[in-house]
Amino acid sequence: MKRILFIRSSLFSDNSASNQLGDRFVQELVVRNPGSTVTTLDLAGAPLPHLDADEFLSWQTDPAERSDSQQALANVSDRLIDQLFAHDTLVLAIPMYNMGIPSTLKTWIDRVVRAGKTFRYTSEGPAGLVEDIDAYLLFARGGNYKDTPLDTQTGYMKGILGLMGIHNTETVFAEGLARSDQRESALEDARRHILKLAEAATPEVQYAIT
Numbered sequence: 001m002k003r004i005l006f007i008r009s010s011l012f013s014d015n016s017a018s019n020q021l022g023d024r025f026v027q028e029l030v031v032r033n034p035g036s037t038v039t040t041l042d043l044a045g046a047p048l049p050h051l052d053a054d055e056f057l058s059w060q061t062d063p064a065e066r067s068d069s070q071q072a073l074a075n076v077s078d079r080l081i082d083q084l085f086a087h088d089t090l091v092l093a094i095p096m097y098n099m100g101i102p103s104t105l106k107t108w109i110d111r112v113v114r115a116g117k118t119f120r121y122t123s124e125g126p127a128g129l130v131e132d133i134d135a136y137l138l139f140a141r142g143g144n145y146k147d148t149p150l151d152t153q154t155g156y157m158k159g160i161l162g163l164m165g166i167h168n169t170e171t172v173f174a175e176g177l178a179r180s181d182q183r184e185s186a187l188e189d190a191r192r193h194i195l196k197l198a199e200a201a202t203p204e205v206q207y208a209i210t
Helices: 017-032 053-060 068-085 103-112 153-163 183-200
Strands: 003-008 037-042 089-095 119-122 125-128 134-140 169-174
Touching: 003 017, 017 089, 017 134, 017 169, 017 183, 053 068, 068 103, 089 153, 125 153, 134 153, 134 183, 153 169, 169 183
Parallel strands: 003 037, 003 089, 089 134, 134 169
Antiparallel strands: 119 125
16 A cells, blocks of 8 residues: 655646656556555646745744744645655656756745755755655656756756655656657657556565465
8 A cells, every 4th residue: 555645747737748657657556556545736737836035934933933924834835745744655747848847846846845844954964854755757858868968857856855865766758759750659668667667666465374
């Protein structure tokens, strides 16, 4: 049984390749892990506002001294962080926009990556406070960027998750989707990879010897 937090960030809802791959992967996980629960955040359908100074300062104000408006602002981040901690599997469907991640996804990141909440500063550098979460990053791109300097997404996403302590990450790439000669084969390769990852995430059945 898994507790899956599925984050969609494409502008194109169910018509998005990244969301379709994410949906497929989550479905495969649920089939192979009966009793699993899924929480879906559609950051394009219900976008978070961009982080501003008032909200940031509300985090730095002692809860006992916050005004009602500061408490309301702090509650947004606190709720998202509590939600993250309540799950053991994180699935992120990530399209590429203008060589980066969608701004909607960045608004979620800006609220869950918080000093004192999901990581802390130490004399040896930052240390993550999020434990026992497996992350799956499903990238969909119009061009071919994997393993090139133009792939600004993969290193950033692994780094920001690692800052919180999420180091067990797997990646799936569907690239060249804007090219008619690559699209179908790229999607099929991604689907095959998804199946392998779902199978690897399935617990082995233990049979009792009688």
